[in-house]
Amino acid sequence: MRVPILHILFFTFISFSTAFGQAEKKLVKINTQNSYVEIHGTTNVNSFNCSYNAKLPENEFEVSLIKKGNIIEIQHEALFLKVLNFKCPNPQMTDDLHNLLEYEDYPYIIFQLKKITNNKIAHIMIEMAGEKQFYTVSLKNSLKNNQLISSAIMDLCITDFGLEAPEKFFGMVKVNENIEVEFKIDMNIYDN
Template sequence: MRRLQLTWIMILACTSFFAQNGFDSTSIEILPKSRLTITGDTNINEFLCEFNTALISKNKQIKFYEGESSICFEDALLRLENTGFDCGNKAINKDFHTLIQTDKYPEISLELKKITFEGKNRAVADVVLSIAGINKDYKVPVEIVSKNSPYFKGLLKLNIDDFNLEPPKKFFGMVVVKKEIEINFNLAVLN
């Protein structure tokens, strides 16, 4: 309950900044050299599902308000078509899509709400992750690497129970998917 209250306070604070000071708009592009993977384990093996970043729309319009040590965002939504994930073979792909309920919920979305800077190359991103129709708030540590275009690297650990995900049973329940999965991202952005 406390977490929900803090989330609403953050949203209201960002909204009041937008209302009082206005906000800017910019276009960003997530470059094809970006990488996004979901990894997990079973009691037998580990799996890695990589997203085809070429499927991400080229230009995204986002709105933002820049504060002293943070940036609040509006419309900073990344939609990932579930069919864009490749887990390496047909059987694992099928199990993965069963797990995330692709038939009923064809996409995973990640909405960036706020970035709070904690140094030159470190920040914490407040995001809303939506999987299988359930939204959850997360704070994700992010490393910012500036090269020709900035890279945003991070790792989000989550429990599949938080999204009411039920892994498929294999070999009469002898193969068990562990509850924790990781979303690894290395996003190259051009603005």
């Protein structure tokens, strides 16, 4: 089963008690009512926000973590966000976003968390439209008992993925090639 990006960004503030280099398994359950992923963009005329509208899985899932000093490696399969599940304020903007991301040839945005450093920096691989890029993201974390809330805003340039920012109305409206991906993940984490 393919699951969305939200499953990759929640391990950052867990305190790990395993021996150096040994795998530790955790169970994670997302609180779907309080979690979201959004894309923010601008044009030369205004700004826009598009939200990921798919229902997040409510079942618990397992991840393996390996601590090596201040680095936590995360072992999991790549995770998928279905492009068609992003919705914008109006249908034309939604269609433009889907077409920009070449959804017919590349129906998913693929994410893979490689590691966490210093309990707050995520190292992520993102694949869009068949192109892979690597990013580091500073996370804001809040941990209380077993509840973890992680949030961040990532800056991306669509041209890094071989995509060209669209122009509308004979070039009068131009989309900025820089976008932001904002997320907040509210989850509960348990020992397995």
